[in-house]
Amino acid sequence: MVDYDVVVIGAGLGGVTSGAILAKNGFKTLILEQAEVVGGCCSTFDYQGYKFDTGASIVMITQPLEEAFRRMGKEVRDYVELVPCEPIYSVHAYDGTKFTIPTDIDDATEVISRIAPEDVEGWKRYTRIGLDMVGQLEQMMTTPMNTLSETARLELSHPGMMKYFPYFLRSHQGVTVQFLKNPVIQSTVAFQSYYAGAPPELGLGTLGFIALCEHLGIYYPRGGMIAIPEGLRRAGEEFGLEVRFNQKVEKILLEGNMARGVLLEDGTEILSRIVVANVNAKVTYLKMIGPDNLPRWAVKAIDSYEVAMPCPMIYLGLDTSPPLDAHHTIKTGDLEQSNRVWNDYYKKGIRPPMGGWLISWPTESDPSLAPEGHHVVNFVWGGPAPYGLLGDNWDRLKPAFTEEALKVFESEVMPDLHDHLKVVEVSTPLDFERRLLTPQGAIYGLFLDFFSSAMFRPHPRSRVVKNLYLAGASVGLGGGVPTTIASGVITSDYVLKDLG
Numbered sequence: 001m002v003d004y005d006v007v008v009i010g011a012g013l014g015g016v017t018s019g020a021i022l023a024k025n026g027f028k029t030l031i032l033e034q035a036e037v038v039g040g041c042c043s044t045f046d047y048q049g050y051k052f053d054t055g056a057s058i059v060m061i062t063q064p065l066e067e068a069f070r071r072m073g074k075e076v077r078d079y080v081e082l083v084p085c086e087p088i089y090s091v092h093a094y095d096g097t098k099f100t101i102p103t104d105i106d107d108a109t110e111v112i113s114r115i116a117p118e119d120v121e122g123w124k125r126y127t128r129i130g131l132d133m134v135g136q137l138e139q140m141m142t143t144p145m146n147t148l149s150e151t152a153r154l155e156l157s158h159p160g161m162m163k164y165f166p167y168f169l170r171s172h173q174g175v176t177v178q179f180l181k182n183p184v185i186q187s188t189v190a191f192q193s194y195y196a197g198a199p200p201e202l203g204l205g206t207l208g209f210i211a212l213c214e215h216l217g218i219y220y221p222r223g224g225m226i227a228i229p230e231g232l233r234r235a236g237e238e239f240g241l242e243v244r245f246n247q248k249v250e251k252i253l254l255e256g257n258m259a260r261g262v263l264l265e266d267g268t269e270i271l272s273r274i275v276v277a278n279v280n281a282k283v284t285y286l287k288m289i290g291p292d293n294l295p296r297w298a299v300k301a302i303d304s305y306e307v308a309m310p311c312p313m314i315y316l317g318l319d320t321s322p323p324l325d326a327h328h329t330i331k332t333g334d335l336e337q338s339n340r341v342w343n344d345y346y347k348k349g350i351r352p353p354m355g356g357w358l359i360s361w362p363t364e365s366d367p368s369l370a371p372e373g374h375h376v377v378n379f380v381w382g383g384p385a386p387y388g389l390l391g392d393n394w395d396r397l398k399p400a401f402t403e404e405a406l407k408v409f410e411s412e413v414m415p416d417l418h419d420h421l422k423v424v425e426v427s428t429p430l431d432f433e434r435r436l437l438t439p440q441g442a443i444y445g446l447f448l449d450f451f452s453s454a455m456f457r458p459h460p461r462s463r464v465v466k467n468l469y470l471a472g473a474s475v476g477l478g479g480g481v482p483t484t485i486a487s488g489v490i491t492s493d494y495v496l497k498d499l500g
Contacts, residue, residue: 007272012040014471015278017488020236024072034248044224050317051369057360064486079231082219090325116182126179130209141486173200175208187332197308197444199342220365259468281458281474308444309384310429317423329359349390387429387440394428445473
């Protein structure tokens with residue numbers, strides 16, 4: 001006798017998406033979340049009256065979100081209000097050049113012509129090829145490509161994608177330099193490889209076109225990034241979805257090689273027909289299942305994956321509007337510096353002394369996130385920072401890191417910062433690990449390159465434990481708002497196919 005048809009571990013985007021869709025299809029579904037709120041890395045928290053986004057800062061490529069609600073017979077607009085962001089970025093280039101990138105491609109081309117006239121024709125080729133590819137990929141995101149046969153069927157249904165296969169084999173940097181020659185423009189496009197958790201020379205070539213996704217529209221959900229998983233939860237609850245907070249799962253219960261429920265930290269057992277794990281795949285298999293319950297090849301395979309990079313976040317509450325021009329402002333380094341941050345510092349356990357930064361200004365899009373006349377700003381400074389600091393630790397370093405980051409923000413962005421700074425909060429990689437229970441604070445789950453994406457990533461339908469399914473950043477196309485939502489759609493499809 002089971003308590004639920006489906007138990008979902010974790011209320012991140014993948015978990016809440018799959019749980020809501022399965023509830024709509026008649027499955028008695030329970031989501032167990034170790035924190036007090038939904039969303040995981042795509043969430044929002046209140047700190048002294050200021051509402052800060054935990055990690056994710058915008059959503060682009062809304063097709064997976066629209067598809068998730070469509071599977072429930074719902075419309076996104078009835079649950080989540082998406083506010084368009086314009087312009088896409090304000091850029092502070094490494095050479096001192098400053099400019100904004102508008103959403104409209106023709107307007108963006110005009111900006112390119114002023115800064116780098118030699119790149120106009122290359123930019124036009126880049127956008128022509130990239131927008132077509134992105135348009136096709138967008139329609140494929142909620143279709144499984146986790147086996148050779150699934151990938152082959154997908155290619156047959158989208159034959160136009162075959163001409164872009166060479167880009168799958170290139171690096172992000174390789175794609176960028178093929179079309180763009182001006183170092184400033186190269187850096188503006190190539191820095192986005194870190195959005196997927198890798199330097200330009202290692203990032204996936206297809207993600208070299210990620211900058212163009214933003215020209216299809218970027219949005220901020222009113223109420224903070226938590227509004228997206230909250231909207232999915234509310235829709236699911238209309239079909240009986242149950243969500244419990246502050247419920248930490250310790251083990252996945254097994255009967256032979258079949259998942260039959262979960263064991264909570266307090267010793268409670270909850271039995272189910274299906275378990276969906278929306279936590280890091282290494283945690284799922286190595287901790288919640290355990291090496292003794294897995295074939296040796298499976299232990300070696302899951303252990304071989306490298307966790308994704310962590311990234312410290314500084315949260316600032318201000319009593320005035322910051323001198324910014326867009327929801328996102330970036331400072332870029334050149335290609336060599338972007339790769340050096342990874343190779344000479346991050347991989348060696350050293351916090352880089354140089355690097356760019358990213359500022360997210362949520363109250364530019366939604367003033368309700370702060371007291372009237374006040375603002376919230378999220379500041380990502382210095383790029384990726386290692387979880388294991390060589391000869392140091394984040395608890396000891398945190399005060400000095402915070403002070404240094406504030407000095408950078410003051411000198412490069414807001415000279416009167418300390419006159420208007422009301423609150424400061426910082427999440428280091430260790431803080432992210434404690435708060436989200438993601439190994440080493442890895443907000444993107446597992447490292448993403450060609451050989452750890454799609455069919456090479458852990459499968460949404462477990463190949464070694466029956467009735468176990470995975471969702472979230474560790475499967476499919478990796479971390480990010482649209483990709484993790486897409487993972488939840490795909491995982492629910494597998495369950496419905498197997499048991500629906």
